[in-house]
Amino acid sequence: MTVSAIETITDNVYYILVSLLTDKHGYLIMQTIEGLTDGEFVIGPASLYTNLKKLLKAGLIAERPGEKSNQKVYSITSSGIEALRREVKRKEKMVKLARQGLASFDGGDDK
Amino acid sequence: MKKKYVLVSGLAFGEKADMRKLKKLAQQGWILDGITSFFYRFRKGQPQTLDYSVDYRSDYDDEYFTIFQEAGWTHRATLGEIHIFSAPEGTTPLYLDTAEQSEQYLPMIRETAKGSAISFLVLVILAIALRVGGVPGWLSHVLFVFLVFAWVVFVFNFMPCIGFMVRRLRMARAGQ
Numbered sequence: 001m002t003v004s005a006i007e008t009i010t011d012n013v014y015y016i017l018v019s020l021l022t023d024k025h026g027y028l029i030m031q032t033i034e035g036l037t038d039g040e041f042v043i044g045p046a047s048l049y050t051n052l053k054k055l056l057k058a059g060l061i062a063e064r065p066g067e068k069s070n071q072k073v074y075s076i077t078s079s080g081i082e083a084l085r086r087e088v089k090r091k092e093k094m095v096k097l098a099r100q101g102l103a104s105f106d107g108g109d110d111k
Numbered sequence: 112m113k114k115k116y117v118l119v120s121g122l123a124f125g126e127k128a129d130m131r132k133l134k135k136l137a138q139q140g141w142i143l144d145g146i147t148s149f150f151y152r153f154r155k156g157q158p159q160t161l162d163y164s165v166d167y168r169s170d171y172d173d174e175y176f177t178i179f180q181e182a183g184w185t186h187r188a189t190l191g192e193i194h195i196f197s198a199p200e201g202t203t204p205l206y207l208d209t210a211e212q213s214e215q216y217l218p219m220i221r222e223t224a225k226g227s228a229i230s231f232l233v234l235v236i237l238a239i240a241l242r243v244g245g246v247p248g249w250l251s252h253v254l255f256v257f258l259v260f261a262w263v264v265f266v267f268n269f270m271p272c273i274g275f276m277v278r279r280l281r282m283a284r285a286g287q
Contacts, residue, residue, distance in 0.1 A: 012208060026174065027181035030203070045182035046166045046205035046215070049175055070173040 023075040113155035123274025137161040146188040213282035226268030
C-alpha cells in the first residue's frame with residue numbers, strides 16, 4: 001500500500017535511494033549523487049526536498065534529527081530497499097534487451 | 112539603513128524578467144530583503160553578482176531552508192507560497208528536471224483558480240442585484256464599490272492563474 005504511493009522511480013528518486021544505502025543528511029545526498037555519477041547527474045535542492053518529502057510519505061525512507069539543529073538525517077527503509085531491488089531488476093531487463101538487440105545488429109561480435 | 116522599493120511586475124508572467132532585474136540591482140549593491148504583493152524591498156550592501164531563483168511551495172519546514180542554504184542558495188524573501196533565493200553565479204540550480212519543476216506551479220494554480228471562482232461568483236451576484244434594481248440609491252453605491260473591488264480581486268487571481276497554467280504546460284512539454 002505505502003510503496004504504491006511512488007508510482008514510478010524517476011532518475012532523481014533512483015539516485016536518492018542509492019545514495020541513502022548509507023545514512024546521510026540533505027546536502028550530502030546531493031554531493032554523493034554528483035560524485036557517484038562523476039558529475040553526469042546532478043540534483044537541485046528544490047528537487048531533492050520535493051523528492052525527500054515524497055519518499056518519506058511513501059515510507060521508502062525515514063528521517064531522524066541530525067547533529068546540527070534544523071538538519072535531518074535520512075536512511076532507506078526495508079520497503080525502500082525492496083523498491084530499489086525491483087527497479088534494478090527492471091533496469092537489468094531493459095539493458096539485457098538492448099544488449100541482445102545490439103549484439104545481433106553488430107553481427108554477433110558483441111563483447 | 113538605506114532601503115529601496117521596486118514594483119513587482121507579476122511573477123506569473125514576468126518571473127524571468129524580474130529575476131534579471133534583481134540580478135542587475137545586486138550588481139549595483141541593492142540586495143533583495145523582502146517582498147510584498149506589489150513591491151520588492153532592497154537594502155544597500157556590497158555590489159555582487161547573484162543569481163536569483165523562485166521556488167513555489169506551501170508545505171515546508173526548517174529543513175527546507177537548511178538544504179537550500181547548504182546547497183548555496185540563501186533565502187531572501189517569502190510571500191505566501193513564493194520563496195526567493197539567491198546564490199553566487201554557477202551554483203547548481205534549484206531544479207534541473209523541467210517536468211518536475213512544472214509540478215511546483217500546481218498549488219499556485221489551485222489557489223488562484225479558487226480566488227478567481229469566488230470573486231467571479233460575487234461579481235455575478237452583485238451585477239444581478241444592481242441590474243434587477245429595487246435597491247435603494249445609497250445601497251447601490253455601496254454595492255457598486257464592492258463590485259469594483261470584486262473585479263480587481265478577480266483580475267489579480269485570474270490573470271496569474273492563466274500565467275501559471277501556461278508556464279506549467281510549457282515546462283511539462285519541454286521536459287518530455
